[in-house]
Amino acid sequence: MLDLSPKIHDEARQGEAYAPFAKDENPYRKHFYIESYGCAMNFADSEIVASILNDKGFGATRNVEEADLIFINTCSIREKAEQTVRKRLTEFKKLKRARRGMLVGVLGCMAERLKAKFLEEEKLVDLVVGPDAYRTLPNLIEEAEGGQKAVNVLLSRDETYADIAPVRLNSNGISAFVSIMRGCNNMCSFCVVPFTRGRERSRDAESIVAECAGLYNEGYKEVTLLGQNVDSYYHINEEKDETVTFASLLEKVALISPDLRVRFSTSHPKDITDDVLHAMAKYENICKYIHLPVQSGNSRILQLMNRTYTREWYMAKVDRIREILPGCGISSDIITGFCTETEEDHQETMSIMEYSRYDMSYMFFYSERPGTLAARRYQDDVPEAVKKQRLVQIVALQGKLSRESNERDLGKIFQVLIEGESKKSESDWMGRSSQNKVIVFPKAGNAFKPGDYATVEVVDFTQATLIGRNVSQP
Known part of the structure; x- marks a missing residue:
């Protein structure tokens, strides 16, 4: 018998993962x-x-x-x-x-x-x-x-699957993904997504809100609004003469219930607006966490990547997030070893990481993808050994930043949405804060169940996890 059982990873933490949809009882033929x-x-x-x-x-x-x-x-x-x-x-x-x-x-x-x-x-x-x-x-x-x-393999300019109700067979019954748009218009030179997923098109807001409300009525406590670039969401409802931006969509979903958490991914730095940040500040149930990919900290490399912002512009955006949303969690994507990257360019990436104080990052060395603009225009000229060495340095720096971020949370109190038992101990609950940090705390002395909210004080930490104690009022 062949062993073909896949590994299952936390897809929110991994660059690649397996998700076998699974139910033991199967009435189908x-x-x-x-x-x-x-x-x-x-x-x-x-x-x-x-x-x-x-x-x-x-x-x-x-x-x-x-x-x-x-x-x-x-x-x-x-x-x-x-x-x-x-x-x-x-x-x-x-x-x-x-x-x-x-x-x-x-x-x-x-x-x-x-x-x-x-x-x-x-x-x-x-x-x-x-x-x-x-x-x-x-x-x-x-x-x-x-x-x-x-x-x-034909691409569409209007397909959003808005009328199809997803079957959530691999769900924990607490958190769910809701796709709000498809495709991407950004044409980053390293990325294949515009060629494999086509142009941007936004799903109608009413179907999104209805799906989220349905999930809440089924007992789900958290939805994550998905798109390659959610901040460019834009839909016109001609019947109601209403234009829905991402900021107004966030508000519509948040108003379903204050008990329903709302997350989103992914943001392009050029498109996340003050309106989005103010909506996040206005509603407690919109999670205070933004995934804000930087890719590189050097303006010349960013131009080659066609990211349409500079180092200074990105840093100003981080400042604006900190100003409107103090304590907001920020994570990033980082590519090292892009075409023509020098050691000085690499050091600028390291310094922008320090400046932004990312809670976590997805970090990779550049891998040329056939068909992309970079593959056609630029020579992949950074030796792989250099790429790997720079990646090691970036990973080490992010480890330091993650530990420092968790250390700053010592003594703070967070509302935690319990997702289930800790993977390491059946005697502990595991959940996430609004800032998307994993928090574990003892089950002893409480009657919580998955899907409940708990008030937890952070008393210790590791690089990846906060350790807390329950301080919820009876």
Whole structure:
């Protein structure tokens, strides 16, 4: 028997992850199994796919060996993710030999670029489906069942899947992702997303608010509004003669209930406005946490990356966040070793990290992606050994900043949304603060359950976790 069980990581903390949708009890006549890699958008897309497959008569399974249909929802951001996907597909190919009629498919961002290689050269898959083509899955499955290679990687200018209710099969029942827009217009030179997910289009605000309200009524206590660049959300309701910006959307969702936490990801520094910051300040249930990718601390490199801001502009944006939202958590994305980066450029990235005092960061060395503007325009000329050395320094600095951030929280009191037991101890609860920090505290002496809010004082910390004690009033 092949061991094909995937590892499961916290997708909020990892650059790539697996998310097998799973239910042991399955009333459906056929079974499907999905692994998702990369960003939260891919996890949300897999929930859309699960809904479509349910309607087709497929139910989810956590046992890949009983699956009639296996999908990998892919990420093309880094080369390592592609290597991981290819390895998994090779393992599934072996499994397929032992299970007649099993179909294997690739979904998402990797579909367009590698469709020919996966289908013809390596014969690893039966279906290839792009992120805007999930509605065609029933027809594509029928084609594949008939022995044809089924492909649809066409991008759309209007698809948002607003009318499809996601199936949240891998949820803790407390937190949920809600996609508010698709695609990206920013054209950062290192990024494949505009080519794999198409142009920006925003979902109508009423469907977003209805989905969030439905989740709250089902017992969920936290929603995360998702988009490649949520701050550029913009929708016009012609019937109501209403224009909805991201700031006004945040307010609409916050007003569902003060008991429902609202998060969002990801922000582009150029688009996060004072209106968004003031909305966050106005409503206690809009979490005080912003993921604000800097990518580089050097203005010349930022220009090559087509990030459309300078070092000084970014620092001023951090100042503005601190001014309007004192105590707001800030995290970042950092790429080291981009084309032509010098040691001096690298040091400027280190110094902007110090200035911004990030609570945490996602840190990578530059990996050239075929088809991007950078691949066409620039030479990937920083030696890999230098990239890795600089990454080690950046990771070490972020470790120091994370410890200092947690040390500043000693003695402070936070409202914690309990997500479940601590992974390290059944005697402790684990939850997150508004600032998105993990806090653990003893179960003893309280009658909390997952989904409850607790008032917790921080008494100790590690680099990644705050340790607290319950000070909630009875």
